[in-house]
Amino acid sequence: MDPVIIVGAGPVGLALALDLARHEVPSVVLDDGPGLCPESPRTTVLRPDTTAQLTRLGCTAAATDGAVWDTWRVLRRRAEVLRIDLEPGRVRHLPQHRLQRGLRDAVGAEPLIELVPLHHVEELEPDDDGVSVRTRQTQDGRTTWWRGSHLVGCDGARSTVRKLLRIRFPGRTGVDRYAVATLRVELPFPGEARLHREPPWRGDREALARPLPDGVWRLDWRLPPGRPAPAEPVDPHATWPGIVTGDTLVARVRATLAGWCGEVPRYELLAAADHSVQQRLAGRFRAGRCFLAGDAAHLHGALGMQNLDDGLRDAANLAWKLALVWHRNAGDALLDTYEAERRGAVGARLRAVDQAMPLLRPVKGWEQARRSLVSGSFRKHAPLLADGTLGTGRFGSPPAYPVGGGAAVSRGGRRNTALSQDLAPTDPGVLVADVPVIAADGAHDRLHHRLGRGLLLVLVAPGTGVWASEHWLGAGLMPRLAEAAAALPMASEVVVAEVYPGAGAHTVLLVRPDGHLIGTMQGCRPEELAALAERARGGPAALPTA
Structure with a gap:
């Protein structure tokens, strides 16, 4: 069967290719860039679920290259308004070029992925059996035709794929506008991310400082609305037109540092830019065998939201579904749930921002x-x-996907449209808690690190941690559970957890490859387990009556 074609070699496209490879699906990644990752002021904030996702894909930079924050603090003028002490590893902040280089290194070690730089997509021809793509090489102008089973556009906000598919991208431009700078400096609040509203030292509306690795900080200033933004990053030592007449970035940096430090400390300005935050949502995420993901599908960044996090969740959601269909282990209808789940989740975030912005x-x-x-x-x-x-x-927060074909299921049939944090850890649709687990070979791991290859069956069995795995593999529920797992229509693995929030002993949790809970049962009931798995892959099976 033809490989999956991915257009765009940014973090979302590379993550999707790596995830597909874990499911033994080959891919071709077409990128119009040269394959380099130049340094820039762009940074990304990773949460526990996306850090675990990138780590299991082989991107070690996600877990080793970021700065971990200890505290989040909000000030207004000279008064502290809010202070949150963070759990270790709760937030990881790293330059985006480091993340992208880590993903490229992982892609380079994966034989199922072909990375093709300097090829610009010019034409798409989808049909009933696949997608043909014509590219033009940016160096010599030669054209090449590529053939894929499916195509995923991960080619950013100006997505060529989206335009060729004639998918609308409605929304708002200029919701917020920021000046951004990264600089090496020592600030008097190490490990603290600080948002300062109406700071007293100058006319800024809002200043934000967030630590990065190696003594580097990212500083953001919210700018007055209604002024045009430069199309490209500007020289950090030049006057910035459109910000404040006669103002320079250097003056803004010095005033902010003096306000926080009492005087201007020694610093090195590394990079700068300004950008406008947009709120946009593609009218569709799927058009036949073609899909959109990441910035090509949605843009949001107002009030601190991270578009990359949701782009990585797009990749995790789509990869296992594409793999099942590619291997002919599921029907095409399963792919419809990608749009229903991911577009619904991002749309809910955008509505939440619109409601909160006036406050x-x-x-x-x-x-x-x-x-x-x-x-x-x-x-x-x-x-x-x-x-x-x-x-x-x-x-x-990670979303909790609604009940339906291919999504999490509930015996009561109720819809689940909330966030994971709004529901119990055992409610269908939530992102499962990242508890310690023990694999059948006795290896100790975290639950989120075992995701991504197939279904995961988690047996809650208090006390197993004190016994070697050979003692409990053949005892209690394990033999029957292992036999039931082997009979499922998808690849599966059984792991054991001593405890899981809200679940008693002998509870079995069935978890999708992207970490969302399909359902739970007490003990081992093979028919119910098979029905849950069949629904998860978009099949017609119904839950047995109690």
């Missing part, structure tokens, strides 16, 4: 500002400012 932006007029200050509305709503950046709440 989190300074009001105009002295009387309104005075009432806002007296009422304490900013302090009341300040926790929302943490959600997008820290991966909590409606701006950042």
